[in-house]
Amino acid sequence: MDKTKKAKRYERVFLQLSGLLDKPGNRLSKMATIAAVLHHKMDHFFWTGFYLANKDTLTAGPYQGPVACQTLDKDQGVCWAAVNRGESIIVRDVHRFPGHIACDGRSNSEIVVPLKDGTGSVTAVLDIDSRDFDAFDEIDRHGLESILSLLDK
Ligand code: SME
Secondary structure, three states: OOHHHHHHHHHHHHHHHHHHOOOOOOHHHHHHHHHHHHHHHOOOOOEEEEEEEEOOEEEEEEEEOOOOOOEOOOOOHHHHHHHHHOOOEEEOOHHHOOOOOOOOOOOOEEEEEEEEOOOOOEEEEEEEEEOOOOOOOHHHHHHHHHHHHHHHO
């Protein structure tokens, strides 16, 4: 998708989700809403969902797309790297990322955005896979980080 079109798409999705997540409610339900809207509005998303962090585990939360791994081995792969670094990670080619966990062999690039609590601890990550190589850039990072901030309102 061209960059201008992508940025505009994120603006529209942000506005839609702002309305849908406006009322106080269950956090998991809000995550499910984010996954559903993003997955169906962004053409380059093949798998869209959350992994929930609990002590030493990352387990699948609300998601859309093909069946995924239910747990991710500690300190392996892109999601754990985002937890450990405490920042978003963009992987242009997952096959070149050491320890990448392939839940579905059709994924070729990935972005992972951590979600933090008030103390800065990572409580979950938003993980998105694409079948395209190099599908994610700073527009995705900014768009997704903005959308996740809606969970704190
Ligand atoms: N590729 C991820 C695992 C989760 S799936 O992409 C849904 C990783 O390396 O952490």
